[in-house]
Amino acid sequence: MKKEVGLWIDHRKAVIVTIEDEIEVTLEIRSNVEKHARFSSGAQSKDPNQPKGSTAEDMRDRQFGDHLDSFYDGIISMIRKADSIWIFGPGEAKGELEKRLKLAGLGERIVGIETVDKMTDRQIATKIRDRYLR
Template sequence: MRTKVGLWIDYRKAIVVTVTEKGEEIKEIISEVEKQPRRSGDSPLKGAYESHQVPADDSLQRNFTGQLNIYYDAVIASIRDAESILIFGPGEAKDELKKRLEGNNLSGSIVGIETVDKMTERQIAVKIRHHFAESR
């Protein structure tokens, strides 16, 4: 059975549309990733604060990267069996996912990477249907 997958991805969520001869399935994967790692703690404007109250930037970055890795692994697990993969989205997540797919020897399945803005689930499904209908 030929499985074709299209996915819209950013750091907050991925919408995965799987198209087979039996029909179409839409799955949403939500990430636990904060958009930007931020320092927590009191603001110097509010008064004095101790340096040990503020986590180091490298620990914030490690946490951010760890959350991204878990998120990308979940996305890859849902598209691993696809014969053709179309990836699109507004930011850097699509390119980072592409690199992860290359590291998992799945880059041969990628049929396209596109930059698009935010889309509804219906718009995403239509775009994927049209893409794979044209590529037949």
């Protein structure tokens, strides 16, 4: 009974397709994170609990990173029992998830990382099915 997982990921969502005993299950996880904007300079934080020199953008960067960490942890909890994991997507999220998987001791289960454009859920499922159910 081999459990194979393929997932498409960006910072906004992950589409996870699990194939076990030729039965396919598709799940979508949304990060609910807002698009991350970068600013060239910013106002200093007026919060006395923040370190001196900390800007509002620094605080947003930390919140963004913390939110993504929770998103990745949720994905990892859903794919932890997979025998093989194939990750693809358009941006940086796939590499960030790969690092998190390696830290969780699951790096040896990664069978591939691939850069692809945005895809529909049906295209994602078909791509994963074609790889694992040849």
